[in-house]
Amino acid sequence: MEAISVFAPASVANVSCGFDILGFCLDGVGDEFYIEKTVEPGVHFKEIIGQKLPLDPQKNVAGVAALALLKQHPSDCGFAITLTKGIKPGSGIGSSSASAVGVVYALNELMGLGLSKMELLPFALEGEMLASQAAHADNIAPALLGGFTLVRSLQPMDIVSIPTPSDLYAAVIHPLVELKTAEARSVLSAEVSFKDSIQQSANLGALISGLHTADYDLISRSLVDILVEPKRAPLIPNYSALKQAALNANALGAGISGAGPSVFALCKGKENAKAVAQSMREVLESSGTIFETFVSPINTQGTTTTKSHEIL
Numbered sequence: 001m002e003a004i005s006v007f008a009p010a011s012v013a014n015v016s017c018g019f020d021i022l023g024f025c026l027d028g029v030g031d032e033f034y035i036e037k038t039v040e041p042g043v044h045f046k047e048i049i050g051q052k053l054p055l056d057p058q059k060n061v062a063g064v065a066a067l068a069l070l071k072q073h074p075s076d077c078g079f080a081i082t083l084t085k086g087i088k089p090g091s092g093i094g095s096s097s098a099s100a101v102g103v104v105y106a107l108n109e110l111m112g113l114g115l116s117k118m119e120l121l122p123f124a125l126e127g128e129m130l131a132s133q134a135a136h137a138d139n140i141a142p143a144l145l146g147g148f149t150l151v152r153s154l155q156p157m158d159i160v161s162i163p164t165p166s167d168l169y170a171a172v173i174h175p176l177v178e179l180k181t182a183e184a185r186s187v188l189s190a191e192v193s194f195k196d197s198i199q200q201s202a203n204l205g206a207l208i209s210g211l212h213t214a215d216y217d218l219i220s221r222s223l224v225d226i227l228v229e230p231k232r233a234p235l236i237p238n239y240s241a242l243k244q245a246a247l248n249a250n251a252l253g254a255g256i257s258g259a260g261p262s263v264f265a266l267c268k269g270k271e272n273a274k275a276v277a278q279s280m281r282e283v284l285e286s287s288g289t290i291f292e293t294f295v296s297p298i299n300t301q302g303t304t305t306t307k308s309h310e311i312l
């Protein structure tokens with residue numbers, strides 16, 4: 001294979017009660033890579049389309065992830081990358097993670113390394129760390145593997161795939177204001193109360209159980225975040241109104257997507273997800289904020305090859 005086209009999807013991290021450890025994969029929105037082998041070794045960005053991002057591989061999430069993989073698996077040839085960003089950085093739906101997982105997936109295929117997606121995650125994590133200045137895999141794991149994933153441990157990396165109920169859909173609204181992950185992390189408390197951590201664990205355990213058994217009522221009761229949402233909500237304009245609008249339209253639950261400013265809702269059925277998206281849209285339309293919305297099934301494929309090219 002001389003070149004490859006890859007799609008790396010957006011994702012929703014935290015999912016209310018699983019801060020830094022739970023996430024799910026979205027469908028239809030993400031980054032696209034076209035990567036060609038070159039005679040000259042190393043990683044070279046030909047073009048980044050859609051966003052202004054550094055072309056220097058050391059300063060770019062995808063570049064850092066690629067270099068981490070090549071450090072352990074050196075190659076005689078090099079790689080020329082064209083990246084089309086379908087996700088805005090600082091949107092809260094895993095922009096940096098899509099870039100990090102897409103490139104390591106593509107290099108693994110192009111080099112014929114035969115590494116599993118699980119084995120690729122540590123390289124993607126190095127790229128992700130450049131963006132958020134903290135190690136967490138709750139976006140990269142679902143973006144690469146698909147579905148819902150739980151990060152049981154980072155060192156050693158231990159990721160658990162959680163089943164996806166077939167009628168579960170996501171509605172996401174992205175107000176077009178940038179909120180950097182590092183900023184959204186700076187408002188969090190270093191310590192939480194014993195009582196609150198017990199309540200948060202109870203919700204997380206119940207949510208995982210609800211996903212396993214497709215118990216939509218249990219999923220709904222469990223989508224509660226008492227640790228992080230109260231700290232971050234003030235950073236997101238209209239957050240309370242957006243969440244309330246989703247709940248009024250019968251979403252199973254709603255919360256901050258990753259570090260924000262996007263807001264997600266989980267819904268039973270596509271029609272309900274569309275109604276929830278519309279309800280959230282009306283909040284921002286009346287506030288004059290520019291935004292985009294996505295209605296998506298849970299993407300169980302994760303990162304995929306869209307085309308492989310044998311001959312250039």
Ligand code: HSE
Nearest residue numbers: 013020132181258259
């Ligand atoms: N778990 C991370 C956070 C996701 O909420 O800060 C964003 O990178």
